[in-house]
Amino acid sequence: MNIQFFGAAGEVTGSCYLITVGKTRLLVDCGLFQGGRATEEKNLHGFPFDPAQINLVILTHAHIDHSGRLPLLVKAGFKGHIYCHNATRDLCEIMLKDSAFLMEKDAEIENRKRQRKRLLMIAPLYSINDARKTIKKIKGIRYHEIQQPHATIKFQLSDAGHILGSSILELWLQEENKSRKLVFSGDLGNYGKPILRDPETITAADWLFLESTYGNRLHRPLAETIAEIGQVIQQAHKEGGNILIPAFAVGRTQELLYFLTKHFHDWSIQDWNIFVDSPMAIDATAVYQKHASLYDQEATELLQNDNVEAIRPLLHFTKAPRQSSQINSIRSGAIIIAGSGMCTGGRIKHHLKHNLWRRECHIMIVGFQARGTLGRALVDGAKHVRLWGETIKVAAQVNTVGGLSAHADQHDLLRWLKGFDQRLRIVLVHGENEALEGLASAIEAGGEHLKPVIARYKEIMELD
Numbered sequence: 001m002n003i004q005f006f007g008a009a010g011e012v013t014g015s016c017y018l019i020t021v022g023k024t025r026l027l028v029d030c031g032l033f034q035g036g037r038a039t040e041e042k043n044l045h046g047f048p049f050d051p052a053q054i055n056l057v058i059l060t061h062a063h064i065d066h067s068g069r070l071p072l073l074v075k076a077g078f079k080g081h082i083y084c085h086n087a088t089r090d091l092c093e094i095m096l097k098d099s100a101f102l103m104e105k106d107a108e109i110e111n112r113k114r115q116r117k118r119l120l121m122i123a124p125l126y127s128i129n130d131a132r133k134t135i136k137k138i139k140g141i142r143y144h145e146i147q148q149p150h151a152t153i154k155f156q157l158s159d160a161g162h163i164l165g166s167s168i169l170e171l172w173l174q175e176e177n178k179s180r181k182l183v184f185s186g187d188l189g190n191y192g193k194p195i196l197r198d199p200e201t202i203t204a205a206d207w208l209f210l211e212s213t214y215g216n217r218l219h220r221p222l223a224e225t226i227a228e229i230g231q232v233i234q235q236a237h238k239e240g241g242n243i244l245i246p247a248f249a250v251g252r253t254q255e256l257l258y259f260l261t262k263h264f265h266d267w268s269i270q271d272w273n274i275f276v277d278s279p280m281a282i283d284a285t286a287v288y289q290k291h292a293s294l295y296d297q298e299a300t301e302l303l304q305n306d307n308v309e310a311i312r313p314l315l316h317f318t319k320a321p322r323q324s325s326q327i328n329s330i331r332s333g334a335i336i337i338a339g340s341g342m343c344t345g346g347r348i349k350h351h352l353k354h355n356l357w358r359r360e361c362h363i364m365i366v367g368f369q370a371r372g373t374l375g376r377a378l379v380d381g382a383k384h385v386r387l388w389g390e391t392i393k394v395a396a397q398v399n400t401v402g403g404l405s406a407h408a409d410q411h412d413l414l415r416w417l418k419g420f421d422q423r424l425r426i427v428l429v430h431g432e433n434e435a436l437e438g439l440a441s442a443i444e445a446g447g448e449h450l451k452p453v454i455a456r457y458k459e460i461m462e463l464d
């Protein structure tokens, strides 16, 4: 039996691991490569294995860097089932369709250029129809239900506390008289994260495949971040403008709504109207509500709090484009949460156009902004930005609120690792080089004689 790494090896995105046990072949995750052009080109090369020969897929969570190549796999002949948590299934329905929609749109734009140059037309990587076929293959399960899809394979999922439905995978493999237990951390959330429970402790494994996204970093304390959000809201109220919050549709938007509800009185939220202006975020919020049984204790208690009733009339879920453009005429007292998270597309760009030049408005940045994005330009203090060919002056105040993260930092990764009560082999995945090396040294310095190795792209490891 062996494992081969086809993504998230020496990098963060493209998570995809092929496990062979006897005649059975299974994939853990099948994510899209995301980032620069060179990285994303890897999505176009097809799979270095035959998708028709894969018996099943187990998906750790719905993020596109874990699920985004599934429609490609199905398109290329994969016939089996895709197992994941029920909530992941519901989120995939939103996210895979959105991913396909963006690919169709990109291909359309590219083809318009190609038509002018009389070049051959291109097809999108996959279509919304491919995404639909993929969703039909997904089998949603619950945490802690042992599955045995093949004689040689048993597995169960536990809560990873990263996004709704995110899972740690425990996988038992049997080949003749040899048995091995593999654990995949998936993406781990940080302890004390809002809404979701803490990552569950796993105590035993022969092999652990551990994510390392923030393996060399520490997050600032959440309490400081929350205090800062409160300050921005109070300051903006004094100045009489709007607050724009670019936010990812899944996870971050729901956390913001959670904080606004929880601190309703402390932050005088009664003075505001809150707009969730993103169809995808609205759908994702409905999935979060549907799976409220997965909330942690604090969030479950908040559901019973009067604040929920108090905020309800102030919350506006604006799905239709007409409702969205009506927000443009509001001069003050609006908190607008919209995508995309890095201001590269989506409705947030319209709101920036209408608010950025106004000194009394605030832009609150609550997520990571990659280099080269409009969001990053704002964080870096740009005085002007270009929107649809128009130059817009940046007079609004840009507040960068760090500290909200969906991932465990080094401290939390080590804390989770301490839950294992036996010797195990650790393979580090899902991180940039500095993060992987930083985490490897921190684990080695832990004094438990653990010597992690770093997985390399396409490397095969025998699971002996």
Ligand SMILES: [Zn+2]
Residues within 6 Å of the ligand: 061, 063, 162, 187
């Ligand atoms: Zn993730």
Ligand SMILES: [Zn+2]
Residues within 6 Å of the ligand: 012, 015, 063, 065, 066, 187, 430
């Ligand atoms: Zn990830």
